[in-house]
Amino acid sequence: MSIVTVSNLTVAYGSHRVINNLNFNINQGDFLVVIGENGVGKTTLVRSLLGFIKSQSGDITIDPQTKIGYVPQFRNIDQEYPLSIRDFIALNVRHSYLPWLKKSERQRIDQVIDATNLQDIADRPLGLASGGEKQRAYLAQALLPAPGLLILDESTASLDNEMKYELLDLVTHFQQQGLSVMFITHDWGLAQHYGTRFLRMTEDGYLTGPINELPQPEKEVK
Amino acid sequence: MLALSFMRHAFIASTFIAIVSGFVGVFVVARNLSFLTHTLSEIGFAGGAFAVFIGWPVLNGMILFTMLSSILVGQMSIKESRREAVTSAVSALFIGLGILFLSLSSANASSATNILFGSVVGINLTEVWQLIYLSIIVILVIFAVYRQLKFTSFDAIGARVSGINATLYSVIFLIILALSVSVAAQIVGSLLIFILLTLPAASAKYFTHGVAKMIGLAILFSLLGTWLGLFLGYITNWPVSFFIAVIEVAIYCCALMKQKLSGAE
Ligand SMILES: Nc1ncnc2c1ncn2[C@@H]1O[C@H](COP(=O)(O)OP(=O)(O)OP(=O)(O)O)[C@@H](O)[C@H]1O
Numbered sequence: 001m002s003i004v005t006v007s008n009l010t011v012a013y014g015s016h017r018v019i020n021n022l023n024f025n026i027n028q029g030d031f032l033v034v035i036g037e038n039g040v041g042k043t044t045l046v047r048s049l050l051g052f053i054k055s056q057s058g059d060i061t062i063d064p065q066t067k068i069g070y071v072p073q074f075r076n077i078d079q080e081y082p083l084s085i086r087d088f089i090a091l092n093v094r095h096s097y098l099p100w101l102k103k104s105e106r107q108r109i110d111q112v113i114d115a116t117n118l119q120d121i122a123d124r125p126l127g128l129a130s131g132g133e134k135q136r137a138y139l140a141q142a143l144l145p146a147p148g149l150l151i152l153d154e155s156t157a158s159l160d161n162e163m164k165y166e167l168l169d170l171v172t173h174f175q176q177q178g179l180s181v182m183f184i185t186h187d188w189g190l191a192q193h194y195g196t197r198f199l200r201m202t203e204d205g206y207l208t209g210p211i212n213e214l215p216q217p218e219k220e221v222k
Numbered sequence: 223m224l225a226l227s228f229m230r231h232a233f234i235a236s237t238f239i240a241i242v243s244g245f246v247g248v249f250v251v252a253r254n255l256s257f258l259t260h261t262l263s264e265i266g267f268a269g270g271a272f273a274v275f276i277g278w279p280v281l282n283g284m285i286l287f288t289m290l291s292s293i294l295v296g297q298m299s300i301k302e303s304r305r306e307a308v309t310s311a312v313s314a315l316f317i318g319l320g321i322l323f324l325s326l327s328s329a330n331a332s333s334a335t336n337i338l339f340g341s342v343v344g345i346n347l348t349e350v351w352q353l354i355y356l357s358i359i360v361i362l363v364i365f366a367v368y369r370q371l372k373f374t375s376f377d378a379i380g381a382r383v384s385g386i387n388a389t390l391y392s393v394i395f396l397i398i399l400a401l402s403v404s405v406a407a408q409i410v411g412s413l414l415i416f417i418l419l420t421l422p423a424a425s426a427k428y429f430t431h432g433v434a435k436m437i438g439l440a441i442l443f444s445l446l447g448t449w450l451g452l453f454l455g456y457i458t459n460w461p462v463s464f465f466i467a468v469i470e471v472a473i474y475c476c477a478l479m480k481q482k483l484s485g486a487e
């Protein structure tokens with residue numbers, strides 16, 4: 001079943017056209033890797049899917065049952081950031097005006113903390129967590145409302161190789177339980193390893209298909 | 223000392239002000255609005271002077287000016303890069319206006335010092351009630367939008383990507399802030415607003431890692447300062463604001479020292 005269908009999408013900032021006639025879809029259970037050079041419009045695509053920018057033309061259809069969780073590319077969490085990992089994750093508890101957390105909400109938070117392997121450090125300040133721990137906390141916060149589609153915007157970019165695989169193994173674990181994933185990356189290795197389908201974005205056009213049809217990169221990737 | 227009615231009034235008023243400051247301060251610190259808070263207090267000074275000029279209660283003038291300008295500044299500060307410069311310009315203008323109003327009105331020097339440095343011991347029962355109402359309004363509004371306010375304050379990016387209307391909560395908070403600045407000015411004065419609105423919360427964040435606990439600690443720190451300040455002011459006859467300032471700064475220094483020590487180990 002297709003949960004996101006994008007047809008003939010064109011998006012521009014003012015007169016600067018960034019996405020030009022894009023077509024692709026995401027099916028339930030997919031691990032779609034979106035791969036393309038800097039500035040080709042990957043983040044812009046995500047922002048259009050989430051409805052933050054209007055498209056010039058084309059259609060985006062999202063299954064109304066599917067909630068989207070999004071881990072953005074940049075986050076401003078510095079060393080002095082005061083909240084603990086648990087409290088940071090809990091910020092995304094909503095749909096109630098109660099100032100305090102209900103028991104069911106606390107249970108859900110614990111569940112997500114366990115699932116993302118943060119139980120041992122949940123009460124430490126997020127500002128002092130390592131890059132990998134931070135990414136897991138961002139992931140946990142996005143997963144808290146139990147989304148059907150998770151969008152990761154270069155969440156592995158700042159991690160060392162081992163941490164990259166650790167984070168994505170975790171994501172795959174959720175994928176096996178029915179989560180669909182849209183993963184934006186520059187890393188061909190990760191794309192091949194985890195992806196089930198791909199969307200290749202270049203200045204000249206777009207290509208989409210099952211992961212075994214992903215073309216090799218033209219030039220060496222660092 | 224509580225047998226004296228003016229001390230009782232001062233005590234009740236400052237208790238409410240300390241509670242409001244603790245609540246609001248945590249969000250001021252999380253949103254990095256210390257600078258804006260300082261500007262709002264200068265605008266509050268102009269509002270107070272304006273009130274003296276036309277014969278209103280000082281608090282009303284302060285609320286009018288800070289509310290109007292916080293909405294204005296809120297509109298302008300959408301471009302964050304220019305916020306500090308714009309805010310400085312606005313504050314310069316308002317200090318100038320305040321001086322003008324004071325010199326135009328035939329008010330004596332003591333009303334100016336009251337606005338600038340606070341006058342908690344001179345507060346009457348009607349004013350006490352007014353402060354209590356306003357404090358309760360501020361706290362109720364914070365409770366009503368608590369979850370969203372928390373999310374937008376402590377993780378603006380995360381809040382925006384999960385679809386929260388950040389501008390709405392930013393405006394709501396600026397209005398809360400304007401009210402709190404006006405309220406807190408009644409005790410520590412315009413010049414020392416940030417002593418109650420930012421220092422206790424800035425100290426609290428070094429001791430705990432949860433929002434509710436930070437609010438609790440910030441309230442505790444500001445209560446400590448105001449109560450002890452009142453008491454010391456009573457027995458020494460020195461200004462209450464002076465003692466509050468010294469106590470809050472001392473707490474902040476302890477917080478920084480604790481941070482340094484824990485960083486060194
Ligand atoms: N808010 C904006 N206003 C105007 N232009 C923008 C804006 N955001 C992005 N752009 C432009 O749109 C183009 C695509 O940007 P986008 O962030 O989508 O690229 P990206 O593929 O995510 O790149 P990266 O791999 O570096 O994250 C770039 O040329 C960028 O300069």
Ligand SMILES: [Mg+2]
Nearest residue numbers: 042043044073
């Ligand atoms: Mg990007």
